[in-house]
Amino acid sequence: MASIMIVLAIFAPILAPNDPNKIDVMNSLNQSSSEFPLGTDQLGRCIFSRLLYGARTSLTVTAMVLVVTITIGTLVGTLSGIFSDRLIDKLFTALCEVLLAFPGILFALVIAGMLGPGVLNIMIAIAIVSWAKYARVIRGLVIGTKNADYVKAARVAGTNHLHMITWHILPNIKNTIGTLIVTDIGSTILTISGLSFIGLGAQASEAEWGMMINEARMYIIKSPQMILYPIVTIIIVVLAFNLIGDALASNEELEGL
Amino acid sequence: MEALVKMNKVTKIYKKTNPGLRKNSVNNIAVDDISFAIARGEIFGLIGESGCGKTTLVNLMLGLIKPDRGEIVIDTVDITKLKSNREFLPIRKRMQAVFQNSSSSLNPQMTLKKIITEPLKNFHLPEQGVAEELLEDVGLSASWILRKPAQLSGGQRQRVSIARALALKPDFIILDEATSNLDVITSKQIIDLLKKLNDKYKMMMLFISHDIGVVDDFCHRKAIMKNGEILEIVKQFGPPENHHPYTQKLLQARLHI
Secondary structure: OHHHHHHHHHOHHHHOOOOOOOOOHHHOOOOOOOOOOOOEOOOOOEHHHHHHHHHHHHHHHHHHHHHHHHHHHHHHHHHHHHOOOOHHHHHHHHHHHHHHHOOHHHHHHHHHHHHOOOHHHHHHHHHHHHHHHHHHHHHHHHHHHHOOHHHHHHHHOOOOHHHHHHHHHHHHHHHHHHHHHHHHHHHHHHHHHHHHHOOOOOOOOOOOHHHHHHHHHHHOOOOOHHHHHHHHHHHHHHHHHHHHHHHHHHHHHHHHO | OOEEEEEEEEEEEEEEEOOOOOOOEEEEEEEEEEEEEEEOOOEEEEEEOOOOOHHHHHHHHOOOOOOOEEEEEEOOEEHHHOOOHHHHHHHHOOEEEEOOOOOOOOOOOOOHHHHHHHHHHHOOOOOOOHHHHHHHHOOOOHHHOOOOHHHOOHHHHHHHHHHHHHOOOOOEEEEEOOOOOOOHHHHHHHHHHHHHHHHHHOOEEEEEEOOHHHHHHHOOEEEEEEOOEEEEEEOOOOOHHHOOHHHHHHHHHHHHO
């Protein structure tokens, strides 16, 4: 399901039957038809086309947020783990503790509020809030791996810190980091949609699932399918990624036995 | 014979701080005022029960940890005075180690070729054909160079660890319980291999074990260790009554098994 959604997002311009932003008030709040498979919204825009383009926005923003957070988290966590108990580790650990002490979503709201609405700004807000969690987990993984005998043997063989990280530590924790990323895709999609829903993310003209729910709430009685489709889409996509994450995590546990 | 490694009144104390508001710290003396010397080409055995400080002694000799007191002289260099990894590098080239757990002492992501040639890469030495030659030296097929550790048995993995340790043609090898996790037949094969390699390369070996029988058979001199202290060093075990009471217990236990 998750891969279908990724394919749909990539090929949205080909698969979408209509322009997602084309306003046609004469056709507003229409039911499903051959021209508009899932009907139209209050401005007569095709809901199906907007869902497809919304997938592009949600998945692209999620991917970019995760790339940024995992890069910062890996860098900080690895340095902290390699130099554990040194000053650099204490500083990074203190910084992570401070960031993790804030309720994430509220902190993201404050940052997004300060930076102003927009997809780029919510990406920055979520990245600032999320990297510390990765850094802490990766620090623990690095400390666990660096005590393995093969790392000790590599130290004895004269391997330097950079090669220790690139040859021995990262290759052995990459699967766990991958599982962590996939497990977080669902919650990141929800956060992005949540911020867009309250008006801090995508702008009204942009096709984005959270924004679509926000616009549809005024028409919940008159045209319930308008709010139903983006909600169902979010549930299916988040569920699919969470299930993949769970399967990967179970696989990791089995490999660890 | 000329001493290659000299331990002179070496002491290592681990400070354990109790968690909680009253952070009492307890000193655990892992290695207590130990002195001995090992000659070039000699096979020196170290026998002691679990927790007696054998591994701490190995880590001290390998420069992985610093002693609280005393000096560790390798040839003419006191390694306790070396401050950086860079200063330690020429000594690293001369000493290698084989660890107890064959399954955790080889990086599971690397091929045998990469594992064996890693020390050569670190010192920018030629790698051509070395892995194949060393695999044959330790009784494995040269055609296995692209295999990964998971494809080998415990004994085969230990042979690969030995091959890696030989790659730099070191002056001495520390074998930290290198046969403890192996079955009797494989253990005997590894001991025979080590004898052959000692004859061929004339390298000093420090063989650490809790099995007095194996040490007695394999080593030129034997040291008995308990609670961080060396109780006695002997060339040959005589009648039990001629030894320290703890050695007597070890010898009697050996007779009864």
